[in-house]
Every structure is written in structure tokens, then in C-alpha cells.
Amino acid sequence: MSDFVHLNLPQDFQLNSDEHWMRQALALAEQAREQGEIPIGAIAVLDEHVVGRGYNRTEALQDPTAHAEMLAITAAADAISSRRLDGVILYVTLEPCCMCAGALVLARVSRLVFGSFDPKAGACGTLYNIPQDVRLNHRLLVTGGILQEECSASLSDFFKSLRNGEIKTTRRNREEI
Numbered sequence: 001m002s003d004f005v006h007l008n009l010p011q012d013f014q015l016n017s018d019e020h021w022m023r024q025a026l027a028l029a030e031q032a033r034e035q036g037e038i039p040i041g042a043i044a045v046l047d048e049h050v051v052g053r054g055y056n057r058t059e060a061l062q063d064p065t066a067h068a069e070m071l072a073i074t075a076a077a078d079a080i081s082s083r084r085l086d087g088v089i090l091y092v093t094l095e096p097c098c099m100c101a102g103a104l105v106l107a108r109v110s111r112l113v114f115g116s117f118d119p120k121a122g123a124c125g126t127l128y129n130i131p132q133d134v135r136l137n138h139r140l141l142v143t144g145g146i147l148q149e150e151c152s153a154s155l156s157d158f159f160k161s162l163r164n165g166e167i168k169t170t171r172r173n174r175e176e177i
């Protein structure tokens with residue numbers, strides 16, 4: 001775990017709030033799982049109100065950009081009629097990839113909160129730290145590891161079911177087992 005996670009560790013009241021919203025992101029991940037998608041959910045919150053939701057839909061849409069975060073960002077921009085998401089906090093069950101981390105910077109999201117760390121593709125502290133790269137023109141506060149066990153279990157249960165043939169899936173998901 002990188003230092004930045006500790007530096008931005010929230011106070012108790014914020015932790016409770018973070019867990020509250022992360023549970024809603026987990027519920028969205030469950031919706032993805034029910035549709036045979038890799039279970040990742042995201043929720044965009046502004047002033048304690050939900051302004052965007054998304055869950056992974058890359059298979060349903062056959063769109064490599066249909067990650068939970070991208071859909072939540074687009075929904076939030078639509079909801080507040082602005083491409084700049086100042087003050088928005090984005091909660092997502094898995095550490096964002098390069099694409100989503102880049103989109104968070106472009107959207108000027110204020111804070112990112114994620115659940116599990118992603119050793120294979122994480123771009124918010126694990127492989128890269130795009131949201132806090134000083135060379136870019138916007139930086140986010142980042143908190144990782146909120147409800148980490150639940151978020152990790154959601155993913156590992158999905159892949160276990162996939163291996164056991166309990167979930168009907170596509171070739172692409174199978175390649176990622």
C-alpha cells in the first residue's frame with residue numbers, strides 16, 4: 001500500500017460515509033454479476049446526493065470502454081449538465097484502470113474512493129498513480145481499501161463461479177480467469 005493512502009486516510013465520520021456509498025457501489029457490482037459481467041460497480045456522489053451510477057457492461061455493449069467508472073462519470077456529467085465534475089466523489093469497488101483514471105482527471109473529479117487494489121491493472125497507486133501525477137493539470141484525493149474484503153470477495157466469488165461453470169459467460173471473460 002502506498003503512502004498516499006495513509007496520507008488521505010479519512011476521519012471516522014468520513015469512513016462511515018465512505019462505507020455507506022461503497023455498499024451502494026457493491027450493489028451495482030452485483031447487478032453486473034447477475035448479467036454475467038465482471039462485477040464492478042461505481043457511484044458518483046455530489047454533496048451527499050447520487051448524481052451518477054454505473055456497472056461494468058463491456059460484454060453487453062461489446063464496448064471496451066464500458067467500465068463502471070466511465071458510465072458513472074457520463075451519467076454524472078449528464079445529471080449536472082457539466083463536463084466538469086468539481087466536488088464529485090467517485091466510489092468504485094475496484095481500483096480504476098489507466099482509462100478510467102484518465103477520465104477522472106479529465107472530469108476534474110475531486111476525490112476517488114476505491115475498494116480492492118488491482119495488482120494487474122490498477123492505475124491509482126498500484127501500477128501507476130495517474131490521479132496524483134503532478135505532471136497532469138488536475139489531481140484527486142485518493143482513498144483505497146474501503147470495504148476491501150467485501151469488494152475482493154465479490155470479484156473472487158465471480159471468477160470461482162466462472163471456473164465452476166456456474167455462470168454462463170463469453171470467451172473474453174473466460175480468458176481473464
Ligand SMILES: [Zn+2]
Binds near residue numbers: 096097101
Ligand atoms: Zn477502467
